[in-house]
Amino acid sequence: MNPYVQQLEEIILQEQVDKLVPFLKSIPAGNAEELRKKHKSLSKHLNDYIQLEAKPNGYGTWGVRGTPKQLRLLRLAGLGLLDKQSMLSSRNDSIDLLRNTSFHETDLWPNHNRWEMVLEILQWRKVDWLTECLSHHQDKNEWFYVEYNHLRQLLDLGLIEHNKKLFLRPLVNLLRIHYSQTDVPDYYTIIKNDAFLLKNDLFSVFDYETNIHWINHYNYKDIKQPAWQEIFVQLSGGQIINRNA
DSSP states (O other), X not given: OOHHHHHHHHHHHTTOHHHHHHHHHHOOTTOHHHHHHHHHHHHHHHTOEEEEEEOTTSOEEEEEXXXXXXXXXXXXXXXXXXXXXXXXSTTOSSGGGGTTTTTTSOOSSTTSOHHHHHHHHHHHHOOSOHHHHHHXXXXXXXXXXXXXXXXXXXXXXXXXXXXXXXXXXXXXXXXXXXXXOSSOOOHHHHHHTOHHIIIIIGGGGGTSOOSGGGTTSOOSTTOOOOOHHHHHHHHHHTTSSOTTO
């Protein structure tokens, strides 16, 4: 067996998170196709739905074969290995790592920030089709979007190009309060001090259809959510934007 193929299998099955990124960076040219085939076979194996625990009464626990950590490593590896066609697939799990990557939850590895690992892999690989890929998934799936601040990081690092429609859904959702939040950021100050947002993205809300009127529909823990109407009134009143321009 190709030693790199064997190493990929060991890293994923043995949940060796520290070894994944260094391994990806060490792969010499000419091994990509074999590694993609191994990734595909591992994906099928770990995502098989099986009986995990049998009980005397004939019932038992069912689920996928892979552990949460194995499946996460599989998806991270996919970011570094899979080709454009695979990443454009609606069934691709790796691209989902970019969707609300923080998830506002405790991660599987407390000492490894998921988004930082994603960034490290993307910077190492640096494909020229990431903008197209993210736009494709956002157009096809109303629940898919990369958080606005994360998109800005990708843009600053030269990993994507600015695309108004791609940036709009995350911008609109910027005011959404997550279930784990206990307070609300001062979004007015954040927005009025962001020259790039004001110049390039803010007025896109008038150019495309969005769920902007539903952002404040649900409240969590009786937290008062800001509304885009209020933000626009404040920006206009503070002469940050000119409503007649």
